[in-house]
Amino acid sequence: EIAREELHCSPATLSVWKKANGIVIQKPYRLFTLAEWTELRNQKWTHFQIARHFGFECIDTYFYHARKIGIPRKRRREKIES
Known part of the structure; x- marks a missing residue:
């Protein structure tokens, strides 16, 4: 603005x-490595908990960085037609 x-x-x-x-x-957040991310995910941390831990206020910024270091974003489940 x-x-x-x-x-x-x-x-x-x-x-x-x-x-x-x-x-x-x-930046208000710290960029993390794939090893750091894997360690936290193995401890059953959610994406939101990891984002908060590294100071990401915007979850989209977190996912953008995650994709850049090779973490695929989980796709939403597709609807099953009956």
Whole structure:
């Protein structure tokens, strides 16, 4: 909102400018490894518990990172026609 309304540029343009000028954005979450994820899943942790543990506020961001490191998203069950 600030980029568009006050700076009159896109958020992507602002992001590129910040990187070029050495402004580092601290993420509120910590990216995890496949080994860390596997260890927690073996302890019967749910996706929501793992996401919360690593500081992910948005579950979609958690699943995006999970897919990037090779964790397939479980598909929903298909409806069975009678």
